[in-house]
Amino acid sequence: MTHADGTRDGGEVTDVSAPRPGAHTVVVGGGLAGVTSALALADAGVRVTLLEGRPRLGGLAFSFRRGDLTVDNGQHVYLRCCTAYRWFLDRIGGAGLAPVQDRLDVPVLDLARPEGRRLGRLRRDPLPVPLHLGRSLATYPHLSLAERAGVGRAALALKGLDLADPSLDDRDFGSWLAEHGQSPRAVEALWDLVGVATLNAVAGDASLGLAAMVFKTGLLSDPGAADIGWARVPLGELHDRLARKTLDSAGVRTEVRTRVTALHRDGGGGWGVHIPGETLHADSVVLAVPQREAYDLLPDGALDAPEHLLEIGTAPILNIHVVYDRQVLAAPFLTALGTPVQWVFDRTEASGLKEGQYLALSQSTAQHEIDEPVATLRERYLPELERLLPRSRGAEVKDFFVTRERTATFAPAPGVGRLRPGARTKAPGLYLAGAWTATGWPATMESAVRSGVGAAGAALGALGRSRGLLPDFFEEAA
Incomplete structure (x- = not known):
């Protein structure tokens, strides 16, 4: 183990403050946010080391073996509007292994009807918004005629919300739906059907800001925005094997089973990244780990209110x-x-x-x-x-x-928006990434990828490197 003063156990001294040739960034965490950040930095010519404590990449979207089966830990899907995750798939050469359906089509079976099982479908037509869902809504058998008309009116009101309005984050989606005439049945059979899967919360527990973002972007922005994509191969094939192959080709040094124990500012204005038995020097560090782990690693003064990370449920x-x-x-x-x-x-x-x-x-x-x-x-x-x-x-x-x-x-609860930090910290050269950061999206693969590119963009700006190679969806990180 190397200590903060550069002394190893056993008396060996390592100079951790002497900078190495060329800009070097250490990315801590090998989930989608970390992998994306590492690739974006490497594409811009930065030397990158990626450290992951687990024996594989992919974070919470991974696979494992059970007997003869290759099993995903959970089912993950994305939408056509998820431009960042689609870029990631293209970048690792995996787009053909996780295609998007030609047209939104979701079978919905209702088992609560006295007459027995009844099948409905949520699907779109090749028409402009909002007409693309008109026929599906008009014939949706799980709502009454009055409820279907009410859904249309609520959708138009939702479309009119300004996603940049911070007050939306303070309200819950359920009360807004009730104010706009949505019955409990309409919430269950439509709004929560979509919202629970994308937000991991029922309407009454979800921030109106995040819910409005999901529905406006997914259902009310482009006719094909909500078309569903999913991996036809194990997630590990994409997020571990293909991701690692792409990292190797980009020149990224990837170390798994390597847990970071501490960070410190070194004498040269860079960072010392402590792992068992070694301290790595870096000009910048991207922390792409869960919020509680980030809290434990952040140095004093890096955030104005670091306790907010622990308040994110x-x-x-x-x-x-x-x-x-x-x-x-x-x-x-x-x-x-x-x-x-x-x-x-x-x-x-x-x-x-x-x-x-x-x-x-x-x-x-x-x-x-x-x-x-x-x-x-x-x-x-x-x-x-x-x-x-x-x-x-x-x-x-x-x-x-x-x-x-x-x-x-x-948890996408009301008020969570003010707890989510941006990519930059107050510690020069230290950046945050993860689906939990301030991407504007709920905790999805899309949010993770966006955060990784945002952190890379912030780091490149500080290093004086061009951000011209960043993907089109990149926006300046807060």
Whole structure:
């Protein structure tokens, strides 16, 4: 271990203050934010070292092996409007492995009707906004005629909101919907159907600012903005293998299983980055780690109110994995009402399963279930899947397991906007990245990538390097 004065255990002294030739940036954290920041810096000619404490890259969007299966820790999707994540896929050569559907089409099954299962669809037509969703809304069977008309009026009011208005962040989305005539059924069958999956919060717990951003950008900006994309391969193929290959090609030194224990300003105006057994010198540092880890590593004075990082709440996502001995779902995915089941995805081909079908259930806002025993979840969800998917009745369950992300996202509660810091800190050469920073987006892969590019842009500006190679979506970091 190297101490802050440069003395190693055993008496060896390392000069950590002497600058090395050329600008050097250390990126701490190998999730999407860190990988993106490292690539953007390397593309601009900066020497980059990327440090990740886990044995793989990808952060909370990763894969692991379970027997013969390759399993994602949870289902992750993106939208056509997610220009930053799409840039990332292009940059690592993975766009063809995570395509976007030709046109938004979401099957919605309602199990609460007295007459039994009823299928509706949310899909778009090749018409300008807002007409692209007009026919879908007019025929959506899970709302009454009056509720459908009310949704249209609320959508127009939402479109008129100014996303730059900070007061939106202080209000909750649920009360705004109620003020605009949305019934509890309309909230459940439409607004929360979309909002829970994108915000990881029900309308009453979500910032109006973040909710308005999601709906205005995804549904009311461009006809194809909400078309859904998802990986047809394991996430590890994209976020670890292809990302690492691209980092190597860009000249980034990548070290996994390497946890940063401390940062300090060195005598040359740069930074000493402490890892077990070594201290790295850097001209700048990007902290691309979760907010609580960033809080522990930040030096005194780096933020005016570092305690705000600890006030950013977290929200869990529960993922339920079921392997059947036969096909029980014909569609690539569906969502449901009138049941605890939220979204169901077919992951058979991506997992490498040769016989039967592997389904992944993504359960957001899982605060009340995240710690329940697997046996309890099995007793609850297998009967629900039989209600939802009649073909599963009588099918043999070959495997049932659960993955839990207790801090999957930051909680998008009212007021969270003023807690999220920008990329720059008050410590020269130290920058922040992560989906939890002030990107304007909720905790999504899109937000993570945007934050990484924003931190890289801030670092390049301070280093006197051109930011001309940054992608088109780059905006000056706060």
